[in-house]
Amino acid sequence: MPPIARQYLELTKPRVVALIVFTAVIGMFLAVPGLPPLRESVAGFIGIWLAAASAAAINHLIDQRIDKLMARTSHRPLATGALTPTQVLAFALILGTLSMAILIALVNPLTAALTFASLIGYAVVYTAWLKRATPQNIVIGGAAGAAPPVLGWAAVTGQVHPYALLLFLIIFIWTPPHFWALAIFRRDDYARAQVPMLPVTHGVTYTRWHVLFYTVLLVVITVLPYLTGMSGLFYLGGALVLGGAFLWYAIRLMNPPDPLFPMRVFNFSIIYLMALFAFLLVDHWLPDTADAGPAIVLQRVG
Numbered sequence: 291m292p293p294i295a296r297q298y299l300e301l302t303k304p305r306v307v308a309l310i311v312f313t314a315v316i317g318m319f320l321a322v323p324g325l326p327p328l329r330e331s332v333a334g335f336i337g338i339w340l341a342a343a344s345a346a347a348i349n350h351l352i353d354q355r356i357d358k359l360m361a362r363t364s365h366r367p368l369a370t371g372a373l374t375p376t377q378v379l380a381f382a383l384i385l386g387t388l389s390m391a392i393l394i395a396l397v398n399p400l401t402a403a404l405t406f407a408s409l410i411g412y413a414v415v416y417t418a419w420l421k422r423a424t425p426q427n428i429v430i431g432g433a434a435g436a437a438p439p440v441l442g443w444a445a446v447t448g449q450v451h452p453y454a455l456l457l458f459l460i461i462f463i464w465t466p467p468h469f470w471a472l473a474i475f476r477r478d479d480y481a482r483a484q485v486p487m488l489p490v491t492h493g494v495t496y497t498r499w500h501v502l503f504y505t506v507l508l509v510v511i512t513v514l515p516y517l518t519g520m521s522g523l524f525y526l527g528g529a530l531v532l533g534g535a536f537l538w539y540a541i542r543l544m545n546p547p548d549p550l551f552p553m554r555v556f557n558f559s560i561i562y563l564m565a566l567f568a569f570l571l572v573d574h575w576l577p578d579t580a581d582a583g584p585a586i587v588l589q590r591v592g
């Protein structure tokens with residue numbers, strides 16, 4: 291790949307966008323009994339990917355000052371001068387425009403509107419305002435990052451189902467412990483850049499407690515797909531095992547064995563979310579276990 295192409299690719303934050311699109315695709319498959327409609331699925335995939343990539347590029351543009359000050363981001367194209375702000379802005383606008391055109395023409399207006407709101411929520415509300423305004427930035431701003439399953443669901447059904455909102459809730463609660471683990475490890479970076487992340491404003495110990503509390507809440511929330519009849523015993527078993535592992539990491543983070551442990555928590559949290567959604571998908575295609583949850587709920591109600 292030519293060097294200039296690599297710079298533009300880096301603007302899109304490929305790893306972050308891959309996780310976003312993955313959860314959106316799972317939302318598509320969970321929304322219907324069999325395979326989702328091909329046109330809406332493919333167009334929705336491309337449209338959501340382009341919107342996420344556009345938001346990532348805008349994030350680079352707005353954060354160029356602080357990116358130069360942080361070791362984690364000092365290699366980014368704007369921080370190094372490999373690309374100019376004009377180039378990045380044009381790139382972001384092209385991606386965003388293509389995204390909206392595809393979603394409106396080939397998917398549905400609801401998905402386009404929700405995707406646009408998510409793009410603005412992350413690129414403008416979070417990056418330009420919340421990130422610099424409050425140590426609760428990642429909690430409030432996490433709503434934009436939690437939207438992809440809802441977008442995927444809407445793309446193939448044209449509506450927002452309560453189950454889609456449950457997927458949103460899972461990612462919304464997962465985001466703070468996921469990101470705060472990274473923020474603990476990069477505390478000095480954020481302090482140097484004057485970004486009020488929780489470890490900077492309230493200290494590492496306070497943040498560790500918040501990671502633990504949110505992880506406990508996450509374990510509880512991830513049981514809801516089973517309790518509401520959305521999924522069955524296969525998912526429940528996977529969610530409890532994954533939740534137990536995440537909880538172990540959160541407890542261990544209270545007294546970490548070494549300075550690199552927060553990054554291990556961060557990396558595990560990514561694996562956790564991917565595995566959790568994979569369990570949801572597999573369970574969705576297991577008719578016997580998929581019916582177990584509702585049956586048990588109905589028995590208890592009766």
